[in-house]
Amino acid sequence: MMRWPRDWGLQSRMIGTVAMLGVVYAAFVGFLVYLGVGTVMLLVIVAGALLIQYFLSDRLVLSGMGARLLAEDEAPQLHETMTRLSAIAGIPRPRLAVVDSTVPNAFAAGRSPKNAVIAVTTGLMQRLNRDELEAVLAHELSHVRNRDVVVITIAGLLSTAAFFIFRFGLSLGGSGRGYRGGGGGQIDPRAVLVIVALVAGAVYGASFLLIRALSRYREFSADRGSALLTGQPSHLASALAKISGLMERVPTRDLREVEGMNAFFIIPAASRGSILGILDSHPPVEARIAALERLEREMG
Amino acid sequence: MGFREALDALLGTGRIPEADTERLFAIATARVTMQAALGLEPAGSAALCFRPIDSARAARVRGEIEELLAFGREETGTSYRLETDQYRYTWVVLEDPDFEDLVAGIHLISQTLIERGYGPYLLCAVYAFDGNRRAYWIFTFKRGRYYPFVPVDEGRDSACEFRLRAMLERELPIETSVEEWYPLRGIPL
Numbered sequence: 001m002m003r004w005p006r007d008w009g010l011q012s013r014m015i016g017t018v019a020m021l022g023v024v025y026a027a028f029v030g031f032l033v034y035l036g037v038g039t040v041m042l043l044v045i046v047a048g049a050l051l052i053q054y055f056l057s058d059r060l061v062l063s064g065m066g067a068r069l070l071a072e073d074e075a076p077q078l079h080e081t082m083t084r085l086s087a088i089a090g091i092p093r094p095r096l097a098v099v100d101s102t103v104p105n106a107f108a109a110g111r112s113p114k115n116a117v118i119a120v121t122t123g124l125m126q127r128l129n130r131d132e133l134e135a136v137l138a139h140e141l142s143h144v145r146n147r148d149v150v151v152i153t154i155a156g157l158l159s160t161a162a163f164f165i166f167r168f169g170l171s172l173g174g175s176g177r178g179y180r181g182g183g184g185g186q187i188d189p190r191a192v193l194v195i196v197a198l199v200a201g202a203v204y205g206a207s208f209l210l211i212r213a214l215s216r217y218r219e220f221s222a223d224r225g226s227a228l229l230t231g232q233p234s235h236l237a238s239a240l241a242k243i244s245g246l247m248e249r250v251p252t253r254d255l256r257e258v259e260g261m262n263a264f265f266i267i268p269a270a271s272r273g274s275i276l277g278i279l280d281s282h283p284p285v286e287a288r289i290a291a292l293e294r295l296e297r298e299m300g
Numbered sequence: 301m302g303f304r305e306a307l308d309a310l311l312g313t314g315r316i317p318e319a320d321t322e323r324l325f326a327i328a329t330a331r332v333t334m335q336a337a338l339g340l341e342p343a344g345s346a347a348l349c350f351r352p353i354d355s356a357r358a359a360r361v362r363g364e365i366e367e368l369l370a371f372g373r374e375e376t377g378t379s380y381r382l383e384t385d386q387y388r389y390t391w392v393v394l395e396d397p398d399f400e401d402l403v404a405g406i407h408l409i410s411q412t413l414i415e416r417g418y419g420p421y422l423l424c425a426v427y428a429f430d431g432n433r434r435a436y437w438i439f440t441f442k443r444g445r446y447y448p449f450v451p452v453d454e455g456r457d458s459a460c461e462f463r464l465r466a467m468l469e470r471e472l473p474i475e476t477s478v479e480e481w482y483p484l485r486g487i488p489l
Binding site for chain 1: 308309310311312313315316317351352353354355358387388389420421423424440442443479480482485
């Protein structure tokens with residue numbers, strides 16, 4: 001029995017990130033409970049749960065992106081490709097939508113595989129060949145199968161709550177006529193508010209970075225899912241290179257032709273620093289392509 | 301959603317499910333009812349559709365299957381051909397007037413692919429029937445069930461498909477949600 005290789009490194013990094021997020025959240029909730037804000041906390045969570053439902057609504061996401069649902073006869077080939085991929089993935093076929101934009105891109109929306117929608121831009125359909133387009137659809141299908149919308153939203157629920165506590169705590173605690181230094185045992189309630197706000201701010205900052213890291217790992221996972229579904233990691237790799245404009249950066253002119261023009265000096269050192277990297281929701285395309293190439297070697 | 305699926309989702313490792321061939325053989329007995337009640341006869345051909353994988357190992361498996369097919373041609377007189385459709389899926393088309401041989405051939409090829417680890421890439425098996433019109437029974441490996449497909453020009457004869465379902469409900473594991481009855485254009489049968 002043949003088995004696809006598992007990426008244990010990616011798995012353990014993902015588990016580590018989720019665990020750290022859990023610790024940050026648990027500490028935050030513990031801190032709030034210690035202060036005795038049980039009911040407030042409950043209300044915040046209920047409001048957050050309502051927000052989830054709101055933000056997860058696929059129709060909202062679609063209209064926000066200017067996407068239009070595609071009828072079966074509008075793009076029969078695209079639908080057939082999707083039908084077969086979902087049949088192999090063993091999930092219901094998501095609906096297809098199109099966004100009228102020259103920027104090549106695609107996204108998945110929806111709470112569960114049952115009401116998922118996968119949208120592609122017209123630019124993506126023009127730029128990519130059929131194999132690459134299929135690989136991108138398989139990537140989005142993997143997001144649907146991995147329930148990434150739900151995972152990221154739930155991971156961000158307390159983070160959003162912390163952000164609001166930070167904002168309101170700071171404006172409430174910071175308002176008023178200056179800080180009145182307490183003469184006796186009474187603690188200034190505004191000082192407590194400021195401390196709560198600062199803790200919430202720290203929780204927000206830490207969870208933000210962790211969620212971004214989690215999001216990057218999920219991109220790697222979806223890339224992997226696409227490679228396994230199509231059996232061709234190279235198709236997604238070339239699609240990513242095209243979408244990111246990486247191919248345009250590879251020169252087409254002969255080395256001898258450009259040497260006289262001191263070409264080596266104007267090649268931009270475009271590699272981004274790691275400080276910027278930790279804020280990104282997506283891993284750098286070069287890293288994703290490298291991972292796909294590694295997978296292709298393992299699959300051979 | 302079971303615990304295993306939930307864990308896979310959390311880890312982002314949703315896997316491709318295995319093929320389910322438990323009820324693939326059911327078509328062998330269903331054929332009698334098709335003849336008696338609907339006047340549909342086996343058209344003498346059946347096919348298996350799967351996603352080709354580009355790798356040295358996949359090429360070896362393909363060679364192995366061709367050997368099996370060549371062997372079957374000598375033993376049972378089942379002729380075969382391999383085709384690639386416009387979506388680059390591979391079709392193994394079998395032709396034999398003996399319906400049992402067709403069923404056995406499809407089973408053997410799918411079983412071989414599953415044993416070599418390519419079960420997740422099996423899309424469907426298709427059996428063709430002829431009467432006053434051409435009808436297909438399509439078996440999807442992920443759901444392990446059959447559904448009818450009666451193409452008419454660019455559309456399909458749903459009334460006929462529902463009749464087929466009504467007649468064969470007892471004998472054939474039929475896909476219950478009709479949303480999954482996806483048409484398959486350009487079946488090379």
